[in-house]
Amino acid sequence: MAAPITGRKVFFGMSAAFGVIIAVNLFMAYSAVRTFPGLEVKNSYVASQNFDRDRAAQEALGWSIHAEVHQEELQLAITNDVGQPVEVAELTGTFGRATSVRDDQIPDFVFDGTLYRAPVATSAGNWNLRFEAMAKDGTMFRQRVVVLVER
Structure with missing residues (x-):
C-alpha cells in the first residue's frame, strides 16, 4: 500500500x-x-549621424568582396568595379564565429598581388570576417563577410 x-x-x-x-x-x-561579444558601437545615435555619408563613400569605391578558407588559409579578394584586384592602404579585421568570441582571431593579411592571405585555425561551420580596409584615398570600407568552412 x-x-x-x-x-x-x-x-x-x-x-x-x-x-x-x-x-x-x-x-x-x-x-x-x-x-x-559586446556592443557594436558605444553610442548608436552618434554612429547613425554619419551612416549615410559613410555608406555612400564606401559604395562609391565600387569594391566587391569575396572570402574563403583553403587549407587553413583565409583568402580575401577585394576587386574594383572592373574586376581588378585592389591593394588597400591598411587592412585589419577579426575572423571568428558568429555566436562567440572564444574562437576569434586577428588575421595577419599579406597581399600577393591578387589576394590577401592569412593563416587561420578553423573547424567546419559558419565563420565571420569583420574587417576594415582603408582605400588609398582615405575612404574607410567596413564589411562583415560570412565564410562557410566545410571539411
Whole structure:
C-alpha cells in the first residue's frame, strides 16, 4: 500500500520542480552574458549621424568582396568595379564565429598581388570576417563577410 500524499510531500515536490527551473534559467542567463561579444558601437545615435555619408563613400569605391578558407588559409579578394584586384592602404579585421568570441582571431593579411592571405585555425561551420580596409584615398570600407568552412 502506497503512502498518502501529504501537504509536506506536495510542498517539497513543487519546491524541487521550481528549483530546477530557476537553476536552469540562472545557468542560461550566465551563459548568455559570458559569451556575448559586446556592443557594436558605444553610442548608436552618434554612429547613425554619419551612416549615410559613410555608406555612400564606401559604395562609391565600387569594391566587391569575396572570402574563403583553403587549407587553413583565409583568402580575401577585394576587386574594383572592373574586376581588378585592389591593394588597400591598411587592412585589419577579426575572423571568428558568429555566436562567440572564444574562437576569434586577428588575421595577419599579406597581399600577393591578387589576394590577401592569412593563416587561420578553423573547424567546419559558419565563420565571420569583420574587417576594415582603408582605400588609398582615405575612404574607410567596413564589411562583415560570412565564410562557410566545410571539411
